[in-house]
Amino acid sequence: MINCRNATRLLSEAQERPLSITERMSLKLHVIMCSGCQNFKDQMETLRLMTRAYAKRKNDHDE
Numbered sequence: 001m002i003n004c005r006n007a008t009r010l011l012s013e014a015q016e017r018p019l020s021i022t023e024r025m026s027l028k029l030h031v032i033m034c035s036g037c038q039n040f041k042d043q044m045e046t047l048r049l050m051t052r053a054y055a056k057r058k059n060d061h062d063e
Contacts, residue, residue, distance in 0.1 A: 002026045007037045011044055 002010070007030045010023055019027065031037050 002030050004030075004034060004037055007031065007034065008040055011037070011041055015044070015048065 007027055010019060010027045013019065014027075031041055
């Protein structure tokens with residue numbers, strides 16, 4: 001089982017590259033059991049959505 005440090009690293013890396021099946025399964029198991037890492041995952045997803053929405057809005061205004 002991975003620890004919180006490795007889980008947050010994998011959550012960050014998942015934004016840049018596809019995770020292996022082993023990484024995905026280890027991460028999923030950890031996040032199910034760890035509320036802190038679940039919160040971190042949720043926050044990262046929210047930030048990603050906000051950033052994409054901002055970029056889209058900026059591009060729409062630039063055209």
